[in-house]
Amino acid sequence: MDDGERVRPGPDDEALTGEVLRRPVTLADVAREAQVGESTVSRVLRSHGSFSQKTRSQVEAAVARLGYVPNRIAGTLASTGSRLIGIVIPSLSNIVFPDLLRGATGVLEADGYQSVIGVTDYDQDREEALVVSLLSWRPAGLLVTGLEHTPGTVRSLRASGVRVVELLDVDEPGLDIVVGYSNRAAGAAAARHLAGRGYRRIGYLGHDLSRDLRAIKRLDGFRGALAEAGLALDGEERVPAPSSVEAGRHGLERLLARVPDLDAVYFSNDDMALGGYFHCLARGLSIPGRLALFGHNGLDVGRLMPQPLATIRTPRVEAGATAARLVRAGGRREVVDLGFALIEGATA
Amino acid sequence: MDDGERVRPGPDDEALTGEVLRRPVTLADVAREAQVGESTVSRVLRSHGSFSQKTRSQVEAAVARLGYVPNRIAGTLASTGSRLIGIVIPSLSNIVFPDLLRGATGVLEADGYQSVIGVTDYDQDREEALVVSLLSWRPAGLLVTGLEHTPGTVRSLRASGVRVVELLDVDEPGLDIVVGYSNRAAGAAAARHLAGRGYRRIGYLGHDLSRDLRAIKRLDGFRGALAEAGLALDGEERVPAPSSVEAGRHGLERLLARVPDLDAVYFSNDDMALGGYFHCLARGLSIPGRLALFGHNGLDVGRLMPQPLATIRTPRVEAGATAARLVRAGGRREVVDLGFALIEGATA
């Protein structure tokens, strides 16, 4: 094959070069190999525009022969908008957020998008830095958890002009699209359930809430509904650590030590509740006779305990999937409340 | 400020334009605003090369005034190597993989890298497609789970020249860097533990192993060590579904129905074992008197059960972190066996 002068060594004219030294294959190489123009190769690879069937096969053959992998960095720069979606979550330790990711990546990967993730560790300043960092990749959209952000984060988000979906909370106004459920309402539903069942000495066991705004809202809703039922929290314990089974187990022990005559406990989430359940099992406390337990999230594990956990199932995977769908659509600002479901279980 | 002819509208010369219509701020805008050259701005922003303190402040002021966010797409194209690391995992439902991600993102984010993730759903063909897709972003490195890949995946990986780390398994030769532990050895250790404790009627409860090669290796190691102790598996049940607490609970029920006189069960992982534990609790089977349980992974939840789960703690977060460190280093091919720890617990 003669293609005249060549500016720099190409992959096809130096059989002696080791693989590693060889320069990457570019679209121009494919064009030369397939005897067509660069734009034609580009069109074929993206199935965009028109070209003959013959051209298509030539290009595909050349691509296979050279092992060409398109460079999306270049493609993105040249066109407008990338196929990247940034996802910002507070943690990976709590299964809630992997669930969110799962919902989102499922939809995104099916459409040829890639997810770039960032983990804030519940730190709003870290979130701000991550948002800027993600925006520097010029993503097609951004999913962030929660509605509370620093002014800097809001400014960057606004200025970037990218579509933003805020997740898992609909209790405050959002920036653009909001997908989730009402944590206040969930807390209230839990309280009404417990009050309705006749529990009167109700306690609360939470984790470190200083950064978990949604857990605070649940507690807030819980307290409010309790008050409407003429009740109040009779005991409250907060473990100064992230939510975990361990915090739930040891926290309940401490809570009961301080307030022994509680007849029900509302936990900040299911992990905590599972820990509490284990504590009761270990101590031989009968459930719900001696003590009723109520969680939040509706994890699978709760459903499979010998006595299914009374809890609230939250739409985590659905929220991720819905967000992934909306973040690419051209629609306008909106709030999608996916609701939640109270699971009666057998522990309350 | 007079800067002569301008090719297209800039963000600073059309006060009447709405935010949305305004073209994004570029490095050239910052240079103009700061009265310096583009390369100078670039140097300042990357703290690379030399420049005066005065210049630095001018540039920083201009950046702040314009709200400039660097375009890493362009930066990556112009330079060599991106600040992206691709991470391919089989699932997000099993906490093992979020743990891996956690270890990796912790290290990567601290160094200004971003993680692009892909979920294969335990499908090797999907993995192949994802690898190509991730490579098209020209990542600085790639983390993939496991050592088994399609020929196509291997070819793409090799051809790309990017650093690859294979995770969570060291039982076969790898492509480049390998970080994990021996699943065979873990299975064997479990078997020796059970045999050593005097259990003789041993069963196995697994999930759908057709795609989970590491679980197969554990079972393989388990069987081997059992044989060395003069024992064999007396019962085996495989739930045709991904591992879950539910599969563990119902699977154990079926296993015991078929082989009632087992005195110990080895589970494919802790989720399954937890389900088994719940089944025993529900049925009032005493543990480990009537039946001993042994898991795999060493999840927190197992440690907090009324009777701590006998299991093997695997280095998941450490593997992610180690991989993240090595994938950027210039080192040579190597295998890093992080080992595992047998946790005696109280269920076996």
Add this chain to the structure above:
DNA sequence: ACAGTCGTTGGCAGCGCTGCCAATCGGCTT
């Protein structure tokens, strides 16, 4: 006073691809 140095700085050619536009080619209409 002159050449050599070092710290700074700006200019500009790409990086690999896409979008736009013009050119080409058959086949058809009038």
Add this chain to the structure above:
DNA sequence: AAGCCGATTGGCAGCGCTGCCAACGACTGT
């Protein structure tokens, strides 16, 4: 037979940034 139209194709100017190189003082040593 001339003119027209749609399908197909190639050329090339950027996209925003980095890397290289030359240029420019301000000093220094001789």
